[in-house]
Amino acid sequence: MSTVTIVEVGPRDGLQNEASPVSTADKIALITGLAGAGVSVIEAGSFVSPKWVPQMADSAAVLAGLPPLPGVRLPVLVPNLKGLEAAQAAGVSEIAIFGAASEAFSQRNINCSIEESLARFRPVTEAALAAGMRVRGYVSCVLGCPYQGAVPVADVVRVSEALAAMGCYEVSLGDTIGVGTAGAARALVKTLAASLGMGRVAVHFHDTYGQALANILACLEEGVRTVDSSIAGLGGCPYAKGASGNVATEDVVYLLNGLGLSTGIDLDRLASVGRQISGVLGRAPASKVGQALAAKAA
Amino acid sequence: MSTVTIVEVGPRDGLQNEASPVSTADKIALITGLAGAGVSVIEAGSFVSPKWVPQMADSAAVLAGLPPLPGVRLPVLVPNLKGLEAAQAAGVSEIAIFGAASEAFSQRNINCSIEESLARFRPVTEAALAAGMRVRGYVSCVLGCPYQGAVPVADVVRVSEALAAMGCYEVSLGDTIGVGTAGAARALVKTLAASLGMGRVAVHFHDTYGQALANILACLEEGVRTVDSSIAGLGGCPYAKGASGNVATEDVVYLLNGLGLSTGIDLDRLASVGRQISGVLGRAPASKVGQALAAKAA
Numbered sequence: 001m002s003t004v005t006i007v008e009v010g011p012r013d014g015l016q017n018e019a020s021p022v023s024t025a026d027k028i029a030l031i032t033g034l035a036g037a038g039v040s041v042i043e044a045g046s047f048v049s050p051k052w053v054p055q056m057a058d059s060a061a062v063l064a065g066l067p068p069l070p071g072v073r074l075p076v077l078v079p080n081l082k083g084l085e086a087a088q089a090a091g092v093s094e095i096a097i098f099g100a101a102s103e104a105f106s107q108r109n110i111n112c113s114i115e116e117s118l119a120r121f122r123p124v125t126e127a128a129l130a131a132g133m134r135v136r137g138y139v140s141c142v143l144g145c146p147y148q149g150a151v152p153v154a155d156v157v158r159v160s161e162a163l164a165a166m167g168c169y170e171v172s173l174g175d176t177i178g179v180g181t182a183g184a185a186r187a188l189v190k191t192l193a194a195s196l197g198m199g200r201v202a203v204h205f206h207d208t209y210g211q212a213l214a215n216i217l218a219c220l221e222e223g224v225r226t227v228d229s230s231i232a233g234l235g236g237c238p239y240a241k242g243a244s245g246n247v248a249t250e251d252v253v254y255l256l257n258g259l260g261l262s263t264g265i266d267l268d269r270l271a272s273v274g275r276q277i278s279g280v281l282g283r284a285p286a287s288k289v290g291q292a293l294a295a296k297a298a
Numbered sequence: 299m300s301t302v303t304i305v306e307v308g309p310r311d312g313l314q315n316e317a318s319p320v321s322t323a324d325k326i327a328l329i330t331g332l333a334g335a336g337v338s339v340i341e342a343g344s345f346v347s348p349k350w351v352p353q354m355a356d357s358a359a360v361l362a363g364l365p366p367l368p369g370v371r372l373p374v375l376v377p378n379l380k381g382l383e384a385a386q387a388a389g390v391s392e393i394a395i396f397g398a399a400s401e402a403f404s405q406r407n408i409n410c411s412i413e414e415s416l417a418r419f420r421p422v423t424e425a426a427l428a429a430g431m432r433v434r435g436y437v438s439c440v441l442g443c444p445y446q447g448a449v450p451v452a453d454v455v456r457v458s459e460a461l462a463a464m465g466c467y468e469v470s471l472g473d474t475i476g477v478g479t480a481g482a483a484r485a486l487v488k489t490l491a492a493s494l495g496m497g498r499v500a501v502h503f504h505d506t507y508g509q510a511l512a513n514i515l516a517c518l519e520e521g522v523r524t525v526d527s528s529i530a531g532l533g534g535c536p537y538a539k540g541a542s543g544n545v546a547t548e549d550v551v552y553l554l555n556g557l558g559l560s561t562g563i564d565l566d567r568l569a570s571v572g573r574q575i576s577g578v579l580g581r582a583p584a585s586k587v588g589q590a591l592a593a594k595a596a
Contacts, residue, residue: 181556258479288508
């Protein structure tokens with residue numbers, strides 16, 4: 001049976017965008033619960049300045065507080081050499097760096113051009129690789145940008161190739177505002193696969209317009225085998241208050257189970273983890289599978 | 299450009315399953331608004347006993363109150379000869395009849411076996427066709443049943459063929475509880491197309507497990523060109539309180555626009571109709587596109 005790797009981004013990308021603060025203990029319980037449900041890659045935190053992202057200020061404490069999780073990879077987001085040092089001190093063995101395919105987004109989000117951001121990440125990646133770490137790359141706005149609108153495929157390819165050339169073992173293509181549809185998603189991964197090889201392409205869809213699972217299906221049909229998702233849809237959409245953000249892991253796993261693609265994840269345990277963290281945040285899981293399983297049980 | 303026909307089921311299948319009553323005037327405004335947005339097939343009501351479905355007791359008044367809607371077909375649900383007479387008296391030119399692919403569902407939903415239900419619909423269809431009406435067939439529980447679980451494809455084929463043999467110009471395959479995933483949906487329509495011809499196959503997905511758009515994508519890829527949906531996701535899921543039901547028309551049209559498939563529908567006007575009826579019901583549209591467009595505008 002063919003397998004798909006789920007990269008769970010809820011504890012970082014998700015919680016970073018939640019208004020309610022989540023305690024270190026709750027983060028540890030979340031990551032431990034996800035690992036217990038069979039999730040093998042969990043983005044566990046971020047070593048950025050707490051001035052910019054206060055929600056992630058306790059990432060070192062979260063990592064230090066985790067029980068041993070054999071076989072589970074725990075990448076963290078790192079923006080610069082200072083972040084890398086902190087991540088190293090915390091015993092991290094995998095980091096993620098991030099670029100944008102949209103010039104306007106890069107300027108508004110990280111205050112520099114795409115080229116400048118790549119130049120900034122080069123020494124970080126070099127140092128991480130030299131230290132024996134794995135480095136994952138993110139590219140945001142691959143199917144549209146909240147500031148410039150359309151994003152040329154050539155720009156996505158250029159940034160992805162730059163990240164791969166630096167040494168990223170994988171590039172995760174993010175539809176940051178969830179505007180993409182299946183035909184565009186399919187064409188994009190086809191183009192990227194021709195350049196990087198399909199084994200280095202991951203997809204990261206937001207469900208803002210309800211298209212995430214259809215987009216994922218189209219990408220699976222093209223051969224993509226790594227999918228980012230967020231337990232209980234944690235994170236929402238930072239660009240449209242009240243709209244959906246990250247696709248929910250429960251919904252992706254339900255799709256994959258139905259397609260006969262193996263993830264190693266126990267859906268019932270996963271949904272239970274989703275209900276738990278949603279309870280901490282005081283709301284229902286932003287996952288249709290989560291809601292349906294809860295309604296069925298009630 | 300290839301076209302897809304949207305069969306809008308909100309005013310009937312949707313409102314029938316809403317707890318809040320909706321006035322005749324609001325139903326007329328809804329149907330008129332949908333037609334104004336370019337929807338060309340709108341299920342406008344149901345001629346069943348008001349004892350069973352009080353929400354549809356005013357269907358004749360709704361039809362009588364509509365302005366002329368040139369080019370718009372307005373099918374109504376009809377359960378028996380008495381309902382057909384009432385529909386004829388109301389000037390209806392198209393009806394829909396309904397069978398289940400699940401024996402358990404047929405017994406629980408309409409108190410008779412599948413065979414009995416088909417025998418009951420035969421004279422209705424004959425009389426309707428003799429009166430020059432068009433007859434559409436629904437088959438429910440095509441990918442799973444709330445009472446018996448799995449439903450064999452052979453049962454879906456048998457009931458669909460029986461409806462087609464009676465003279466239904468099209469059979470709409472309903473995943474009544476939204477449990478199906480893309481591979482099963484694809485295999486089902488492929489099998490049905492071999493039997494009925496793809497031109498007579500429509501699909502009717504519920505989004506209870508978030509799979510509707512992925513399922514629709516898979517069916518479109520197989521050649522399906524008629525899709526049922528419900529404005530603002532009207533109707534919810536009668537089998538799991540709080541869970542999603544009918545896939546939202548806004549979300550389907552967004553997908554189709556992205557794929558370059560034409561529907562003749564103006565998405566912004568459609569979303570505005572969805573906000574209006576949701577306002578009548580006192581809640582937000584159960585459509586991610588509806589929510590995202592509203593959030594973007596705010």
